[in-house]
Amino acid sequence: MRRIPVDARRAAFTLCGVVALLFAAPGVADGDVFGPISLVSEGAVGGGAPQQAEYAHDAAVSGDGRYVAFDGSVGGVTGVWRRDLATGAIEQVAGGDAELPSISENGRYVSFTTNEGKSLAAITDDRPDQAPKPEAANVYVRNMSESPGEEGAFVVASAPSGSTQPLSYSGAGTTLGSAAAGRSAISADGNEVAFVTTAVSDLTDPEAPLKPTTPALQVAVRNLQTQETILVSGEYEPATGTTATGKPVLAVVGSETFGAVYPGNARGFRAPPAYGEWATNPPPGASISADGSTVAWMGEDIGRQAPMLAHESPSPLYTEPLWRRIVPGSQTPTMRVTGGSDPADPACAASGEGVVSTPPPPSDPCQGPFVVNPEGLGSQSFGIWPVQEGAGAFGDFVPRLSADGYEVAFLSGALPVALGENFGNHLSGEPSDLYVADMHPGLTRDQALTPLTELAGAESVADAEPISEFDISPDGRQVAFTTRRTQFPLGSPAYVSAPAAEPGMSELFDADLQDATLTRVTHGYEGGPSEQPHAPKRFGEEDAYGNQHSVGAQSPAFSADGTLLAFSSTASNLVLGDGNTPPAGSLDGSDAFLVARKVQGALPTPQYVSSPPEAGTEPVWQLGVTALSRSDGGVLLYVEVPGAGALRAAAQSAVLVSSAGASRARRAAAPRGHASRTPARKDRSRVTVVSRTVATASRVIPVGGGELVALVLRLGKRYATLASRQGGLSATVSLAFTAAGQPALRRSIDVTFLRIHPARSSHEGRTAARRHGGRP
């Protein structure tokens, strides 16, 4: 028998403790955690009592997290509003029909689109706009440091370069003019504003305002300080590899004209959406990065704006997200973010291909990340964003940029080539999925692409509902999006939240690109999914909201550090007290909300190590022993002694002894079993079990004799044969250590005296058996 020394066990326990600490402290990797959701479209207007907005859409949070801007109705007054998160006060930014706000980092500047530009000072008075005077839509910036009536409070951004008056439009009426995307149209310092013209304007020919000639759907950026407006979109000049300055994009096909920007709406109706219809029909727009360096938009007529393969000539209907750096010193021509071909891939350039093969082999170096085949189907290919009506046409098609402009988040209604399924069957028009592209130089479009969502099926809402609206955090690490989809099959980012049992309202999700996790952000304050009062689900319906795309969360927006996420939602159960939801409330009951992401800081590996055993100057006065059975029938004791002294070991065992006849002594030496086989009646002897000391040993340990002493116990002659029995002889060894001036130490340990005979071959066994005339 082998025993573990006490001290060795103690050491093992200590080690286990350390190991346990090492595994327990860091925790299992988990998805991002978001705090409770707060309703921000409520507060006191003009020092009055707190009240909740009748409705609020298009929430945008300032970079410093101090303000949230939204459009909606508060106290029966419509317009764009700004809520101070520190004080709870709500301040009107612009009255009337102003909508789609974007807010600067410190919240001082808010851009928006309105068709009551000239009336802004008068109608921004916390009162209902009783007599609207609509005009052409334009983009304005409100300086919140100035009162509405003060000079400089409202500055028009959609203005010709050098002018402080709005652009002049041809046939704009009261619905068209210029528009800015919500949440992403203003730079962090509030100095640059990106906008898109939706009517023929004098953008590039300001000297002739009465006869505007600049075609509609051009991208421009206004510098508010210098009052300079630059045309961002322009025709690509293959000869120089640059974007022509001041040359807007125009294509005329029959009676239709095409500009640089995809206007939205269905294929059959090419006009941009009318002002006021944007709630269900997203307007065209462009995003500008927080540093003002980069602009992105969903382009159409791509062949006129960016490099294509030599023989590619896509229809003007063909769409792709486009990107251009405009900051002096790092200007670029307009570049394709992604698409159906990648002429910039060095391997493609080396191959000399002029057009992507149909169907494209996977190894084709000129094939872009998506199956859109810009050339093969001519006018049937709509590119990344489907123009036709249907499921894929729903969603926010304006790309979003990181703060430095190099990360571009975008939706695609075309399937990626890498997906393989349905290859070549669906060129576009699938329910949209979300992607991020890295625009740093040196990457092929395939290398730059990161898919964030992927269809889990073909038909159901749970599997294939389009991604609706989205935003990318300034550092490019997170992408938030909204959808009613509940299944996210991608392994990276891995969906780490509990999937909803069935689709319902649109929920807000957050994809952390660094952790490769996908988390559902929105939930009821009592748990469960986002909800609002609704009729019971009807027979055959997949969800209880009548398959409406727009119910639930929309318009996510990040703060500068990515820890705050603003969004709007029509759900009524996100916050206790949300009381504007139909049927009790008016309109759609949407509200602006804010949720904070709990940043899990990088946790260093715990360095805790168990403290070493105390090393006292005095040795611990204790005795330890380990026993080992030897094959010769002895027992080897390793005794740990505290110092010099006398050590004595005695083994005691129970043996049978006979108290009568001459054979008593002989029988006493016989094993217990043997004795029992001898009938006591016949020889008249009495057999009893007694305890006998069967082995002893002692040792005197001199000073400096060492702490570990080896001691061998051998059975006395009378008992030696018992070690040869089957199982040997069990005994208890008692140790005693005595030293002068110290208390005696005693220990005991169970041992077995077992002699192990060398194994004999079977031949030898059989021979021996025959020799003795017995069986082997």
Next chain:
Amino acid sequence: MTSARGAALAASLVIAVSGLAAAALSPAAAAEATWRSEEPTPAGSSWPIGLGNVGDIEFWAPNRGLLITAGDPPTIPPGLWAYNGVEWHPLATVCGATDGRIAWAGPEEFWAVSDGRAGQAGESSGNLERLAPLQDNTLCHFAGGQVAGSYAHPAFQADSYQAMRAAACLGPSDCWFAGDPLEEPQIGAFHLHWSGGSLEAEPYPGEGHAVEDMRALAGHLYESVRIASGDRVAVEEARAPVVHRINPAEAAPKVVPTFEPEDENGEGLPLYAPTELARGLDFLHLSAADGALWGAASRKYSEPEEAGHKPGQVTVAIREGGTWTQVVGPEHPLGPIFPPEQSKEEEQFKLGAQEKGEAKNAVVTAVAAEPGTNSAWIGLKGAHGSAATARAVLVRVSSEGHVLEEQTLPSSREQEEGVGPKGAAAKIACPAPNDCWLATAQGWLFHLAPEGERTLPKDQDPNFAGLITFRPADQGLPQVPPDAPPSDDSGLVEEPPNYGTFAESHASVESKVTLPLLSHLRSRLVNGSTLELRFHLAVKARVRLIAERRRQVVAATPMHTLKAGGRKLLLRLNPRRWPTKLNLQTHALAPLPLVSQVTGEGSNVSTETTGLFVLPRTRLSSGLGLLP
């Protein structure tokens, strides 16, 4: 009655008397009363929100009021709220309704028309499944600070409860509830009558017009009906009565109360223009005060215009001294209600883009007679546009038909303070002079009161102070047999009863009794030898009447399956073998409802045995002499 309750009632009386005195002696003070939002802020919220669709507001006293709401979930659950003179607070998170009604039966007892509870199976028809209707088709009886009784009936049956739009009581043992027409092919309007011990269906026969409102006045109930094309009636009438009078039970020769068409001279109420059809005018909203019954109706926009007939318009009639008088209507059209400087407000009543807005084309949403003023507040809204986004419009009309004042809410002062529209006027109640309440379509509450008198002595009655969260089971809930073994009530494992002392009983234990299956047993002989046995069944049951003579069955009815309510059995007897014993065998097919003794549902009902009945004492003229 506890001293607290007595104090509350006394306070209410003082308030009412002082209000009357104030109205009579100090007209200037009445003029100072102003409307203002007094919306409660729900617990846990930092801002007030609408309470949801308020179906009804009713007051027992100025400092004891109730409202029933569909709620604004999840913050405001469906249920009832109570006003204690100081504030509105949640009273019950059960018994809410889509468009509920409240009927006060006593100072601490009331009924609520409530939504049913989910759980009933739908009705399948091919691939379509019709869900069991749940809206406003059940009743909750509140008493003693709890829901003492809950009444519902399974859907899709001939006697299923219909949605109820009207409720009123003449006393604790005489309450009426009415609503939609009966299910086809029956002709009539659905009515339930509470007689103090049981709730019985008492349909208004012959006319299938939906009952929309009901008020008590001078010992009678008056109900108004909506006349619509397509209503099933036994006899077509050009001018069907739009108001019925329900006579109380004790005043009628029969047990069952009677309905009387409230019809002057057989020509109907003085509501219509000569060429105006009854179905062109919507139902009369009713309100009673100071012995007068006010009725206000408007053009029914759901009914198509018919050539040759004038459409309806805002019409107000008053019943005083048994006579109805039209004060606003075709004979006295409602003119512009806003002053010239607010003429744009009138535009909300226009019917088409090219037409001019006229108040007479408005939709009447509510009426409330203000006690002591000979006037009533009437809620108006435009025929088109969302009621949820509109502002509330009220006019106060005198009994002579003059528009005394108009009010738009939120008021201009509140609008200056940033308060936005809270929806059109939906319900109004005036418990005292210069004391009215308005609920808007969003469930926002506005209060008319003089400044400085906006709060009253707080009602301390504990029955209205707590939160009621339990609603007892009823027949509208599916009866699911438990999957657990029944509790062991054999007594084998129980402690022996302690007969030594009287245990102090708890009110909650005492207040619940099981309603007997049989009640109101009456028998009589018809045609000399046919025994008619009338009785009331509390639940659906199988019933058989057996007549025995010296342990021999001499007559018996087949086993009938009878639904709950008043029923009768006929048994023909042989005079030569006249029974000596009657045995009514019963087997209940549903759980017997638990009712409260406090409210009378249990205490007023005597339990009947089904073993022996006394036969009618009568003589036969057959020459056989006296019957045994």
